[in-house]
Amino acid sequence: MNATERGIREQFPLWDRAPDCRIAPRPDHVQVVVGCGTSVHIADSIAVFLNAHGRASRPVPGNEWTRRPHDYVPAGLPVEIVALSRSGESTETVAAARTSREAGHPVVAITCAPQSALCAAADRLIETDTHPEEGIVMTASASLMLLLGMRYAGMTVGQPTTAAARTLLDRADPHLAGLIEGRTHFVFLGGGAFYGVAREGALKMQEMSLSQSEAHHPLEYRHGPISLIDERSLVIMMYHQDTLEEESLLAHDLLAKGAKVLGLGGPGTISLPVGGEPGTGPLVCLPVLQLLGEYVARSRNLDTLAPRHLTKVVTIG
Known part of the structure; x- marks a missing residue:
């Protein structure tokens, strides 16, 4: 480790x-x-x-x-x-x-x-x-x-959310190696507050593993980006409970086109529940996205302690 x-x-x-x-x-x-x-x-x-x-x-x-x-x-x-x-x-x-x-x-x-x-x-x-x-x-x-x-912002974020995040990471961990096997295209989807975390997941994948990755609002994905989906794709879907039905239909479309789907809070190749205090799902999911980037980097023999072209602090001038 x-x-x-x-x-x-x-x-x-x-x-x-x-x-x-x-x-x-x-x-x-x-x-x-x-x-x-x-x-x-x-x-x-x-x-x-x-x-x-x-x-x-x-x-x-x-x-x-x-x-x-x-x-x-x-x-x-x-x-x-x-x-x-x-x-x-x-x-x-x-x-x-x-x-x-x-x-x-x-x-x-x-x-x-x-x-x-x-x-x-x-x-x-x-x-x-x-x-x-x-x-x-x-x-x-x-x-x-x-x-x-x-x-x-006024939210309650306490020990129940910490416990939920640790549990989700532990439950996801055994599945990650199988999900990334043969996959070179990584898609992170999330709506509402999940969207910023989806973007962060895509960034982690890029800087840690030098992989092709992208992030979108879920229902925007059909409007062009879905053209890239094939048997090399892994989609990380962070489900928003307000739009669970629509996002589930999208996940099934992606599965039918050859993608694997890690469903956090909804259906997928692997489906895992997301707990925590109300509204804290984006935080609960974030460590899983970080570990996913580390595992992909490791599969490519890349050292995440020395990512290419990056420094710890970006200073200009």
């Missing part, structure tokens, strides 16, 4: 030790959740949770917000920036926080690095420790920032 896998399997005690969120979104402010790479995918899910809890929100990549803020939120609306960065040093995210603060917008930082540049650019801070062996690829830190963002 390498350090990447240890970080995936040992993240659950970190969830239970993560601090309760003692701050809340400012009333009447649009919540702009910014990040880069993994963090902007996590931001996508956090923004959905904020909207679902009555706080107008949207996710924006860091540099897009710095350079084109009014393409995303009309001028004149009060905004609060929620900036996500594991290291607190990512150039684009720190710049988004600094320029926002200079413009008079309050900034909340969610990070695993106290005393970082992002913390210095924030008015309020939500931080926790990540796994000490975590390398370039974000695993435990991604889950932790999602958890903290869910609590910031």
Whole structure:
């Protein structure tokens, strides 16, 4: 077991030790959740949770917000920036926080690095420790920032969710090797708050195993991307209970076209239930997607501690 896998399997005690969120979104402010790479995918899910809890929100990549803020939120609306960065040093995210603060917008930082540049650019801070062996690829830190963002949105995320995530990982683990055998095309599907996690799963697969991967809202998949499905495809379907019937029909279509389907919360080649507190399914599923990327990398003799062309912190200039 390498350090990447240890970080995936040992993240659950970190969830239970993560601090309760003692701050809340400012009333009447649009919540702009910014990040880069993994963090902007996590931001996508956090923004959905904020909207679902009555706080107008949207996710924006860091540099897009710095350079084109009014393409995303009309001028004149009060905004609060929620900036996500594991290291607190990512150039684009720190710049988004600094320029926002200079413009008079309050900034909340969610990070695993106290005393970082992002913390210095924030008015309020939500931080926790990540796994000490975590390398370039974000695993435990991604889950932790999602958890903290869910609590910031007003959700209850406690020990029952941790237990559900650990159980799902344990149940999925014996099936992953069989699911990936002979598969070179990986598709991650999820609606609502699952969509950001689907994007993160696709990113993990790319950076860990150098594989062809993609992410979509489930019912959008028939509108073009399904043309790529064949006997080399593995689809990870994260079912939303609001659309379980429609997504189940899609899964059966994909199976008929030769794909294998890992059904998290619904039917598939392998079907596994997703537990946890209400609405926490995206967080519960995330460790399985991380371990899947590690297993595909291992099958290709790739070292996830040294992914190609990547560094732990992206700094520019």
